[in-house]
Amino acid sequence: xxxxxxxxxxxxxxxxxxxxxxxxxxxxxxxxxxxxxxxxxxxxxxxxxxxxxxxxxxxxxxxxxxxxxxxxxxxxxxxxxxxxxxxxxxxxxxxxxxxxxxxxxxxxxxxxxxxxxxxxxxxxxxxxxxxxxxxxxxxxxxxxxxxxxxxxxxxxxxxxxxxxxxxxxxxxxxxxxxxxxxxxxxxxxxxxxxxxxxxxxxxxxxxxxxxxxxxxxxxxxxxxxxxxxxxxxxxxxxxxxxxxxxxxxxxxxxxxxxxxxxxxxxxxxxxxxxxxxxxxxxxxxxxxxxxxxxxxxxxxxxxxxxxxxxxxxxxxxxxxxxxxxxxxxxxxxxxxxxxxxxxxxxxxxxxxxxxxxxxxxxxxxxxxxxxxxxxxxxxxxxxxxxxxxxxxxxxxxxxxxxxxxxxxxxxxxxxxxxxxxxxxxxxxxxxxxxxxxxxxxxxxxxxxxxxxxxxxxxxxxxxxxxxxxxxxxxxxxxxxxxxxxxxxxxxxxxxxxxxxxxxxxxxxxxxxxxxxxxxxxxxxxxxxxxxxxxxxxxxxxxxxxxxxxxxxxxxxxxxxxxxxxxxxxxxxxxxxxxxxxxxxxxxxxxxxxxxxxxxxxxxxxxxxxxxxxxxxxxxxxxxxxxxxxxxxxxxxxxxxxxxxxxxxxxxxxxxxxxxxxx
Amino acid sequence: xxxxxxxxxxxxxxxxxxxxxxxxxxxxxxxxxxxxxxxxxxxxxxxxxxxxxxxxxxxxxxxxxxxxxxxxxxxxxxxxxxxxxxxxxxxxxxxxxxxxxxxxxxx
Numbered sequence: 001x002x003x004x005x006x007x008x009x010x011x012x013x014x015x016x017x018x019x020x021x022x023x024x025x026x027x028x029x030x031x032x033x034x035x036x037x038x039x040x041x042x043x044x045x046x047x048x049x050x051x052x053x054x055x056x057x058x059x060x061x062x063x064x065x066x067x068x069x070x071x072x073x074x075x076x077x078x079x080x081x082x083x084x085x086x087x088x089x090x091x092x093x094x095x096x097x098x099x100x101x102x103x104x105x106x107x108x109x110x111x112x113x114x115x116x117x118x119x120x121x122x123x124x125x126x127x128x129x130x131x132x133x134x135x136x137x138x139x140x141x142x143x144x145x146x147x148x149x150x151x152x153x154x155x156x157x158x159x160x161x162x163x164x165x166x167x168x169x170x171x172x173x174x175x176x177x178x179x180x181x182x183x184x185x186x187x188x189x190x191x192x193x194x195x196x197x198x199x200x201x202x203x204x205x206x207x208x209x210x211x212x213x214x215x216x217x218x219x220x221x222x223x224x225x226x227x228x229x230x231x232x233x234x235x236x237x238x239x240x241x242x243x244x245x246x247x248x249x250x251x252x253x254x255x256x257x258x259x260x261x262x263x264x265x266x267x268x269x270x271x272x273x274x275x276x277x278x279x280x281x282x283x284x285x286x287x288x289x290x291x292x293x294x295x296x297x298x299x300x301x302x303x304x305x306x307x308x309x310x311x312x313x314x315x316x317x318x319x320x321x322x323x324x325x326x327x328x329x330x331x332x333x334x335x336x337x338x339x340x341x342x343x344x345x346x347x348x349x350x351x352x353x354x355x356x357x358x359x360x361x362x363x364x365x366x367x368x369x370x371x372x373x374x375x376x377x378x379x380x381x382x383x384x385x386x387x388x389x390x391x392x393x394x395x396x397x398x399x400x401x402x403x404x405x406x407x408x409x410x411x412x413x414x415x416x417x418x419x420x421x422x423x424x425x426x427x428x429x430x431x432x433x434x435x436x437x438x439x440x441x442x443x444x445x446x447x448x449x450x451x452x453x454x455x456x457x458x459x460x461x462x463x464x465x466x467x468x469x470x471x472x473x474x475x476x477x478x479x480x481x482x483x484x485x486x487x488x489x490x491x492x493x494x495x496x497x498x499x500x501x502x503x504x505x506x507x508x509x510x511x512x513x514x515x516x517x518x519x520x521x522x523x524x525x526x527x528x529x530x531x532x533x534x535x536x537x538x539x540x541x542x543x544x545x546x547x548x549x550x551x552x553x554x555x556x557x558x559x560x561x562x563x564x565x566x567x568x569x570x571x572x573x574x575x576x577x578x579x580x581x582x583x584x585x586x587x588x589x590x591x592x593x594x595x596x597x598x599x600x601x602x603x604x605x606x607x608x609x610x611x612x613x614x615x616x617x618x619x620x621x622x623x624x625x626x627x628x629x630x631x632x633x634x635x636x637x638x639x640x641x642x643x644x645x646x647x648x649x650x651x652x653x654x655x656x657x658x659x660x661x662x
Numbered sequence: 663x664x665x666x667x668x669x670x671x672x673x674x675x676x677x678x679x680x681x682x683x684x685x686x687x688x689x690x691x692x693x694x695x696x697x698x699x700x701x702x703x704x705x706x707x708x709x710x711x712x713x714x715x716x717x718x719x720x721x722x723x724x725x726x727x728x729x730x731x732x733x734x735x736x737x738x739x740x741x742x743x744x745x746x747x748x749x750x751x752x753x754x755x756x757x758x759x760x761x762x763x764x765x766x767x768x769x
Contacts, residue, residue, distance in 0.1 A: 624700075625761060628691055 005054055007082045007099040007152060009047045010109065014040045014144035021141065025134025034124055037137035041120050041144055045113035051080075051101060052110070078102045078505065079218070081154060088157075095215055098154030104506035107352060108151040108284055111359045112277050116144050118479035119272040122367050125475035126268050126374060136176060136266070143169035147277055151284065156205050156215040159285070163201065163249065166278045167194045173273060174265040186261035193258040197248015201285075204241030207234065221291045230295060239292045239299030242285065243306070250282025250336050253310045257570055259333055263325040267370030270325060275332045275366050276359035283339040283355055287348040287507050294346065294508070301431060304344020308425075308438040311337030313567070315445035319452070320553075320563045323380050324369045327453050331406065332362055334442060338421055341439060345432055347424030348507035349500045353493075354417035360490045361405035361414055364483035368399035371476055372457060375469040382453065387462040391469040394477045396458050398484040403454045405487040407447035408531045410524075416491030418443060419524050420500075424510070426523055436523075440530055447534025455542035676717035683710035697749050697759040701742075708738050 017040030025033050055078060079102035088095040101109075120140060127136050146169055150162025167190075175187030205215060211234050212220050224230060246252070251259035262274045273279070286293060286303060293300045311334045318330035335358050342351030373380055375392050389396045405412035408419070422443070426436040471477070493499045500510035541548045553560040562568070619630075650656070683706055690703030712731045719727030753759055 623762065624764075625692055628688075632688055632692070 005051055005080060005082070005101070006047065007051070007080070007101055008084055010044050010113070010152065011145050011148040013044045013047070014141040014148065016040065017141035018138045018145060020138075021134045022138035025138055028134065030133060033134045033137060037141060038117070038120050038124070040141050041113055041117040044144065044148065045110075045117050048106070048109045048113050052106065055106075078106070081218075083154075092213060093209070095155060095157050097158060098216070099152040099158075100154040100217070101152065102506045103503050104284070104287060104352065105151045107356060107503065109148060111356050112144065112147050112151060115276050115359050115363050115483070116140075116147075116272060118482055119268050119276075119363060119367065122271075122370070122476050122479040123266075123268040125473045126370055127266065128473075130266075132176065136173075139169055139172045139176070140269075140272070143173070143273060143278070147281075150281055154216060154218070156208060156217070156289075159288070160201060160205065163245075163281065163285075164198065166273070166281065167191060167198075167249070170194075170262070170273050170278055173269040174262045176265055176269070180264070183264040186258075186264040190258040190262050193255050194248045197245045197255055200241045200244025200248070202245075204238050204245060207238040207241060211235075211238070217288055220289075224291050224295060228295075235292055236296040236299050239289075239296045240302065242289055242292070243299060243303055246282030246285050246340075247306060248282070249285075250279050250340070251333050252282070252306050252337060252340055253313060256310060256314065256333050257573060260326055260329045260566075263323070263329050267325065267366060267373060270329070271363045271366030271370065274329070275362040279332065279336060280339065280355045280359070283336065283343060283351055286340075286343045287352055290343070290346075290348050290508060293343070300344055300346060302344070304341055304425070304428075304431070304435055307337045307340025307342070307344050308435045308442075309337070310334070311341060311442040312438050312445070313337075315442045315449065316563055317566050318449045319445060320560065322382050324372065324382055324385070324453060324457065325366075325380055327382070327449060328362070328365055328369060331365075331446065331449065334446060335362065335406070338418065338439065338442070341425060341435060342421040345421075345424045345428035345435065346508070347421060347428075347510055349503035349510045350417065350420035350424050352503060352507060353499050354421055357405070357413035357417040357487070357490045360483055361402045361412075361487040364398060364402040364480060364487050365406065367476070367480055367483065368395050368402060371395040371472040371480065372399075372469075374472050374476070376464075376467050379464070379467065382456040384464040384467070385457045385462070386460045386464075387458070388469055389458040392458075392471050394471060394480065398477075398480040399458070400454065401484040401487050403450045406450050407535060408443055408527055409447075410528065411488070411491070413487050413489070413491035415524075415528070416494040419520075419527055420494065420510070422527055423520050423523050426519075440527065443527055444530040444534040447531040448538045451535045451538035452542055455538060459543060460546075673717055673721045677714055680710045680714040680717070683707075683713065695760050695762060697752065697761055697764070700761055701745055701749065704745075705738060705742070708734055 017036050020036050021028075021033055028036075079100050082099045082101075084097040084099070086094065087097050120137070123136065123140065127133055130136060143166060146162045146165025148162075150159055150166060153159035153162060171187045171191040174190050175184045177183045178187075208215055208220065212223055214220060214223075244255075248255045259274060259279065263270055265274070293303065314330045314333035314337060318327050318334065321327045321330060335354070339351040339354050339358070342348070342354060372385070372388060372392065372395060375388070375395070376385065379385065401412065405414040408415045410416075418439075422436055422439050425432045425439055428435070497510065504510065541552075565571075621627075687703045687705075687707030687710060690706065691700055694700050694703060712734055715727040715731045715734070719725065719731075749759065752764060756764065758764075
């Protein structure tokens, strides 16, 4: 039946690439390393596309009846479950290695393998002169292995395997240039902050096991559907624990702090892992477990509030950053906040849609930024750029499309998805109105800081006379062009609500425009208007009156300092979490527990042994005659035991030994 | 006369002699300071044991004890050869044969 759909191939191909390049990459010629590294994601993408073509709902109904393959060809239908084996089978608990292909994972897989492949191509040019070329590509393939596992997982435990695995790959790639202290520190920071979120995910899984007895997503949904009145606090607790996991992975408040530092990694990594795919795993996880959130209005509201707050918060920080990659990092956090906002107003399909378009334009923006950095020989400071429009024409053209897309100007992709989320928020009760307003403000801020970045990078005159920018090779420009086209066209799938209708079986229906098209139209116009406003202010500040930003910063020194220092959140966490932990570890755990208690106990045992040894050592005098005397004494004692009939001697003294039978 | 000489010496006398010789050997081993005297004391103990072996063998008309004595003598000869060699080496190295001052085995 479904013999034509080999889901296990999708993660396995990148894994093979990882093993080949990871184990043998140093000895293989560079061309072969490149071939293997590119073939793995390309083949995985091919498998996903083949899977698409074999699906019932994706081909026109007229064709379904036509047998268009080998004999016995049957179109697959979604969801398609593939169980590879049993992992845990204890009592009533049974957890399988199961992969599920449904509308949700299909969209994710297309994005991951498709955008992933483009970024692999880009990396060939970007990393061409790096010593760790093979190591880099093996990590990248490893990431794809875990990410596809995460997305395909049919139950929470397999998802957790992928979840941890992408964290590992992220850690390895952030710290790719591990000789640089800041990169190594950033890798550790990302890993540790993610651990905090993972605790939430784990507790959520335990709660699921305790209450549902299963981790399989479809079974949980079935059980909840059978008992729709189930709205207890347990569900809320489970959902909130899962949400904590999602905030860690997707860099939301309060665990977003690792993502800006993650920019220490190579730029294509920032594009693939820290913009397009891995950081969206939290959004995917919420969409995947959306039945839980649907049954818990409180948890859903929390998702929405966290999303909106993060979107605004990160956008304000992004206004004043001077590092081109950091601006994009805060923009990513902000856009992820949008996706959370979409999930929080139960518009999961809109969130996934935004995830998809965001993957296109944010990967494009990061890769274009990488092209700029590459062309300037490693310069990341916006203040030292400028006037690159003519020097880097292709990068300029593609990045412009990315900027327009993220700003939300039609007909580019970002407009459609952002608009869908804002509309869903607006129609979601009274809280929704406030969330919508926050989203709208964020949209204006987004347009402002993106155009600020654009003006500072490409417009005006060069502010660094020493720079000799050069355009990147075509292996880097080709992905840019493809992604630019996707950033333009990627949103058109929403025309007539097609993407929502497609995703509906997996994520629930998208809130329809119940109150008529007029409201949606008005909201769209508002969104475009604020985006244009953001662009206008950016143009004023950075093109026409370039002295304005400095004046404004001087006029409001407190606000500017607050933003430039990122609200002092790192410092706050340092003082409230890291410092107490360090103090406790150093003084209590280190000195009291380790040195005093454990060390003392070990010292005591050692001391006793040494003391006894010293006593016995006196015996070992080295004097032969003393040995002989002890030998003789011992022999005499033994002789006494053997020769003297002790039992009868004692008996005569009136002492009877407890002998058997007496 | 006949009765006196034809009578065999009882086993117990041999054993007593053997025990006395063995005790003398132990005593000499423990109290003598000269390495050669200590060595001779060891030989004395060995031969005390040999004596009891032979006595028992004669008493019970068994040849095993006598065979054992050959083995002991052989080992004693080997021991004498090695032991004397060691003694000479020690003397060359330390210019003394006092047992108390040869305490290299001490920690």
